[in-house]
Amino acid sequence: MKPGPRLTPLAASLPATVPFVGPEAQERSRGRLFAARLGANEMGFGPSPAAVTAMAAAASEAWMYGDPENHDLKQALASELDVPAEAIVVGEGIDALLGYLVRLTVGPGDTVVTSRGAYPTFNYHVAGFGGTLHEVPYRGDHEDPAALVAAARKTDAKLVYLANPDNPMGSWHGAAAISEAIEAVPDGCLLVLDEAYVEFAPEGTAPPLDPTDRRVIRMRTFSKAHGLAGMRVGYAIGHPDLIGAFNKVRNHFGMCRVAQAAALASLRDPEHLAETIDRVEAARVRIGEIAAANGLAALPSATNFVAIDCGRDGAFARRVLAGLIERDVFVRMPFVAPQDRCIRVSCGPEESLDLLEKALPAALKAAG
Numbered sequence: 315m316k317p318g319p320r321l322t323p324l325a326a327s328l329p330a331t332v333p334f335v336g337p338e339a340q341e342r343s344r345g346r347l348f349a350a351r352l353g354a355n356e357m358g359f360g361p362s363p364a365a366v367t368a369m370a371a372a373a374s375e376a377w378m379y380g381d382p383e384n385h386d387l388k389q390a391l392a393s394e395l396d397v398p399a400e401a402i403v404v405g406e407g408i409d410a411l412l413g414y415l416v417r418l419t420v421g422p423g424d425t426v427v428t429s430r431g432a433y434p435t436f437n438y439h440v441a442g443f444g445g446t447l448h449e450v451p452y453r454g455d456h457e458d459p460a461a462l463v464a465a466a467r468k469t470d471a472k473l474v475y476l477a478n479p480d481n482p483m484g485s486w487h488g489a490a491a492i493s494e495a496i497e498a499v500p501d502g503c504l505l506v507l508d509e510a511y512v513e514f515a516p517e518g519t520a521p522p523l524d525p526t527d528r529r530v531i532r533m534r535t536f537s538k539a540h541g542l543a544g545m546r547v548g549y550a551i552g553h554p555d556l557i558g559a560f561n562k563v564r565n566h567f568g569m570c571r572v573a574q575a576a577a578l579a580s581l582r583d584p585e586h587l588a589e590t591i592d593r594v595e596a597a598r599v600r601i602g603e604i605a606a607a608n609g610l611a612a613l614p615s616a617t618n619f620v621a622i623d624c625g626r627d628g629a630f631a632r633r634v635l636a637g638l639i640e641r642d643v644f645v646r647m648p649f650v651a652p653q654d655r656c657i658r659v660s661c662g663p664e665e666s667l668d669l670l671e672k673a674l675p676a677a678l679k680a681a682g
Contacts, residue, residue, distance in 0.1 A: 324422065324444050333434045337644045349642040350666040350673075355481065355619050357541035358662035359593050361576065362586040365542065368579035372572045380574050382566040387578050391549060394581060400554040401525030406568045408510055408533045408548040413439045415506065415531065415550075417563050419472050420445040427465045428475040429457045431482070431650030433508065436475050445472075452653060455613060455621075456485040459495035467500040474499070477508040479515050482648040482658050484615030489521040496521070496530050504556075505530040513539035513587065514594055515616035528553045538618055539587055539594075540580040545573040594618045597661035604671045608678055613656065621648070621656040628654035630681055637677025643670055 337354060341347050351358065360366075384404035392399040405411040412435065420426060422444030428436060430449035440447055448469050450461045457480050466474040476495065479486035492507065499505050507530055512520050523532065531552035537543035547569070550557065580587070601620040602612035613621040624631040628651050635647050635657050647657045659670065 324442075328441060331438075333438050340639065340644065344639075346642070348639075348644040350662065350669040351644050352660045352662050352666055352670060353644040353646040353658070354543075355538065355617070355658075355660050356543050357538060357590065357618060358660065358666060359541060359590055361541035362580045362583040364583045364586070365540070365576045365580040368575040369545075369572050372575035375571050378571060379567050380569045380571040382569075384569055384574060387547075387574050387581075388549075390578055390581050395523055395551065397523055397525045397551060398554065401551055401557055402549055403552075403557045403560045403564070404547065404549045404569060404574075405560075405564060406548070407537060407546040408508060408535050408550075409435050410546070410565075410568065411533055411548050411550050411560075412436050412506070413442075414560050414564050416440055416443050416445065416473070418559055419504065425469040425471040426473045426475070427462055427469060427471045429462065431648055431653050432457060432475065433477055433481050434649065436506070436508075440473075452483070455483045455653065456480065456487065459487060459491055460498070463495050463498045463500070463505075466503050470500075471503050473504050473506050475506045475508065477510070478519065479509075479511040479616040481508075481511065481617065481619075482646075483621050483653060483656070484613060484617045484619055484658075486515055486519050486616040489518050493521045496527065499529040503529075506533065507531065508533045510535045510538055511617040514591060514618055519616060523551055525551060525553055525557075528556070531556060536577045536580060539590060540577070541590065542573075542576055542580060545576050547573050547577040594661045597667065600664075600667050601659050601661065601670075604667065604674060607671075608674050610678075619658050619660045621653075621658050623656050626655060627651075631655050631657055633681035634674075634677050637680040638670070638673050640680075641673035641677060643673045643677075645670075 388399045388402050391402050416439040420443045424445050426440045426445045427448045430451050448465055450465050462474050531550050533550050536547040598620050605612040605622045611623040624634050638645050645657050645659050648654045
């Protein structure tokens with residue numbers, strides 16, 4: 315047999331894993347579709363009609379590459395956020411931007427700090443470039459900014475990752491706590507502040523944007539509040555020197571014309587965004603009511619999902635999850651104890667929540 319391709323030693327040492335098993339893969343293994351898709355923090359209410367129109371118009375231009383500079387979208391974001399365009403980089407969702415950032419800053423053996431049980435795709439990128447992860451436990455179902463920064467100082471970390479609001483718990487910190495963490499970041503370390511859900515958070519959650527600050531990079535997305543997860547549009551705000559470095563490694567043609575047009579049109583439709591946020595707030599209330607009717611507690615959430623405390627351990631919550639999936643309701647759950655006592659339910663249309671309401675009592679009964 316002829317030898318295969320010669321992977322790097324690092325690549326050869328890594329498992330071939332998928333951070334998330336998508337609902338489509340589960341449907342293939344189950345042999346049937348889900349009736350309610352409430353597990354991936356997608357925006358089931360759909361994107362702006364203006365974005366849909368823009369995508370349809372851009373489809374006929376799909377024979378052309380997208381603008382590699384993402385000029386129009388960057389200029390619109392700069393105006394919306396009141397920051398220089400040079401402080402913004404657009405990429406294929408926050409996941410891709412995290413990958414580019416890790417590639418820029420982390421080499422074999424470099425230390426990175428995150429929370430145990432936090433968004434796993436970041437960890438996937440760190441492992442892929444040979445970084446060493448140090449994990450800090452949650453504190454009361456919240457990420458712990460002070461402990462994260464302390465761990466970064468102790469381990470001489472290159473990056474420290476913090477999501478605010480948090481996934482998978484939906485919890486959040488106020489702007490003062492985040493500002494304190496930024497001020498405490500040790501020299502040579504960068505705080506990666508993932509703000510994917512910031513549009514859903516109470517006023518005063520996000521500190522003011524300051525692209526002159528070299529200690530922090532802010533990650534945001536069109537996947538959640540704008541309902542464009544399938545288009546893969548994210549952006550980061552940071553010091554222009556760091557943002558300019560992304561041009562060293564990013565896929566310059568990664569953003570297709572259709573995605574750029576969709577994001578730009580959605581950004582120009584604030585009325586739809588406000589309506590979506592209102593619908594998410596109503597859905598969070600409904601999910602909390604469903605949980606309470608079954609003797610469960612919904613955790614406070616500043617996101618488009620709700621973590622429901624199943625009241626026992628992770629094994630019980632996994633049985634509840636399995637029972638919902640068996641009844642064609644797709645949900646997910648945190649990976650790490652003690653947060654794995656919860657299931658995580660995305661906000662969605664009334665008809666999907668009706669199916670959850672119907673399925674949950676039977677799933678709880680089956681779970682014992």
